[in-house]
Amino acid sequence: MRKDLRILVVEADRAKAENIIDALQDAGWSELHAISHVSGLEHSIEEHAPDIVLIDMANPDRDTLEHIGAVSNTRSRAVAMFVDQTDPHLTQAALAAGVSAYVVDGLQMNRIKSVIETAIARFQMMRKMQSELDAAKQALEDRKTIDRAKGILMRRRSIPEDEAYKLLRKAAMDQGRKVIDVAQALVTASDLLA
Incomplete structure (x- = not known):
């Protein structure tokens, strides 16, 4: 402790x-x-x-x-x-x-140390679980955004899904960005032009 x-x-x-x-x-x-x-x-x-x-x-x-x-x-x-x-x-x-x-x-004074240890351990466990839950939610949101971006590319270029993802990945590599950032930019631009 x-x-x-x-x-x-x-x-x-x-x-x-x-x-x-x-x-x-x-x-x-x-x-x-x-x-x-x-x-x-x-x-x-x-x-x-x-x-x-x-x-x-x-x-x-x-x-x-x-x-x-x-x-x-x-x-x-x-x-x-x-x-x-x-x-x-x-x-x-x-x-x-x-x-x-x-x-x-x-x-009770004789239990104070063990209660502090328990509270901190439980707090750390709950914070870790919350962090993992937040990461999972973010991954799901990112996946949805990438799927929307692929759908936009598939419709506009008449290409299959795997090719749309390759385009996203190539654009991300060329720009030194993450795939999710490129996908978000594409979705935002598409929403503006719609």
Whole structure:
């Protein structure tokens, strides 16, 4: 586990926040910041750019979870949330807000390190899956654009599909561009002339 993590703690009770900071320091982390309410989350994230946000709340509500999801940019950082009690709807709302670890029965100092490790591991796994999904969606969109460009060439030049693709590939090589870039330019030009 990296010891250079920047950790932001959200805890309303000042004494408890100090205990959390002490436990994190004892575990080896030193770049720590604490705020007392989620309303200061956006500013603190901009100011400190934490790698992980630890939020300790007795009873979160749906509005708080939506606020956390909106301002924390959970695609950029792990979020671990400790709650005293919950219900299935709040658990689902927390996961939808991008919370990486949602721990019921509150924050216990002896579990803080393992929860941070779990939150970061889950966050990295989710970010990798999202990245792969985004890449697959982009590949599908690129394929559709290339197919449209081939269709334009096939109609205009009365050539078969494989020849249309060869033309796209040759134009890309001649121009030092990617096939998708040439295909996009052809589709855009065709749309303008239509």
